[in-house]
Amino acid sequence: MGQTGLKVSRLCFGSLTLSPLQANLGVKEGAGLIAGAMERGINFLDTAELYDNYGYIKEAMKGRPRSSLIIATKTYAYSRKMARESLEKALKEMGLDYIDIFMLHEQESALTLKGHREAMEYFLKAKDKGYIRAFGVSTHHVECVRAATEMEEIQVIHPLVNIRGLGIADGSVEDMLTAIGKAHYRGKGIYAMKPLGGGNLIENPKECFDFVLGIPHISSVAVGIQSVEELETDIAIFENRPVDPGTESALSARRRRLLIEPWCEGCGSCVSVCSQGALYLKDGKACVRQELCILCGYCAVRCKNFFIKVV
Ligand code: SF4
Numbered sequence: 114m115g116q117t118g119l120k121v122s123r124l125c126f127g128s129l130t131l132s133p134l135q136a137n138l139g140v141k142e143g144a145g146l147i148a149g150a151m152e153r154g155i156n157f158l159d160t161a162e163l164y165d166n167y168g169y170i171k172e173a174m175k176g177r178p179r180s181s182l183i184i185a186t187k188t189y190a191y192s193r194k195m196a197r198e199s200l201e202k203a204l205k206e207m208g209l210d211y212i213d214i215f216m217l218h219e220q221e222s223a224l225t226l227k228g229h230r231e232a233m234e235y236f237l238k239a240k241d242k243g244y245i246r247a248f249g250v251s252t253h254h255v256e257c258v259r260a261a262t263e264m265e266e267i268q269v270i271h272p273l274v275n276i277r278g279l280g281i282a283d284g285s286v287e288d289m290l291t292a293i294g295k296a297h298y299r300g301k302g303i304y305a306m307k308p309l310g311g312g313n314l315i316e317n318p319k320e321c322f323d324f325v326l327g328i329p330h331i332s333s334v335a336v337g338i339q340s341v342e343e344l345e346t347d348i349a350i351f352e353n354r355p356v357d358p359g360t361e362s363a364l365s366a367r368r369r370r371l372l373i374e375p376w377c378e379g380c381g382s383c384v385s386v387c388s389q390g391a392l393y394l395k396d397g398k399a400c401v402r403q404e405l406c407i408l409c410g411y412c413a414v415r416c417k418n419f420f421i422k423v424v
């Protein structure tokens with residue numbers, strides 16, 4: 114992956130989907146799914162402090178060599194103190210002595226990166242001490258990919274890209290591909306997110322995966338997985354093997370959507386965190402424009418009453 118020295122599988126296990134924010138699998142079940150993926154040759158997993166699933170990863174790693182899984186996580190920390198707490202939490206809750214890739218979560222531009230400078234400097238020192246192997250950013254913004262390309266401190270970029278550009282906050286899919294290409298030629302390690310647009314493009318997974326796998330600058334693609342059937346289908350498509358048509362159509366039919374419970378109190382906290390503009394208030398309740406929602410689940414965390422779910 115770029116100049117990181119990390120050798121990752123093409124399929125990266127996206128763990129948001131199994132976490133409390135989405136499928137809310139039990140720890141044993143979620144850990145079993147991760148372990149099953151590792152046994153099928155997947156050595157790369159994407160998580161985040163927000164996903165609240167470090168316990169699943171710790172369970173999946175029990176009895177396995179540390180080197181068997183490359184783990185990428187992310188944080189919203191912007192100060193030194195917050196960065197230290199995030200790193201300590203990740204190490205402790207996953208039972209690890211280092212994290213392979215630590216990223217700033219949901220960065221937007223040179224300006225937001227500047228605002229996170231203190232946290233960045235903490236992580237770079239932690240990297241020097243061996244607690245982190247590579248430092249990076251995750252983003253839905255073309256502008257951030259461009260800014261990160263110019264920063265030597267950043268080794269890994271985790272951008273949103275899919276065949277329709279669904280969820281790219283500030284440009285077209287062509288803009289994102291151009292930015293990714295430039296980042297690659299500057300030595301950045303790149304792994305993509307949301308190849309299925311958060312599940313909105315699930316009707317034709319093969320076409321979507323073929324598109325991202327055809328981008329020559331991307332080392333790996335994070336795909337949200339929450340069942341053995343999804344895992345097997347994704348592996349088959351990534352290995353260019355035929356997929357059982359029954360399984361594929363069953364998965365395609367299982368389209369996820371955001372559910373806002375009718376008892377919403379209309380406080381608006383969730384609306385302000387949605388970078389896709391998918392949420393709005395109407396008649397004192399939060400409402401979702403499903404066609405804009407990429408099922409990131411970030412709004413669900415904001416609702417203290419747990420009125421938002423991905424179902
Ligand atoms: S509505 Fe919620 S899940 Fe959908 S894109 Fe916005 S923050 Fe993400």
Ligand code: SF4
Nearest residue numbers: 377378380381383416
């Ligand atoms: S945060 Fe919860 S209560 Fe507040 S508007 Fe959103 S769904 Fe409703």
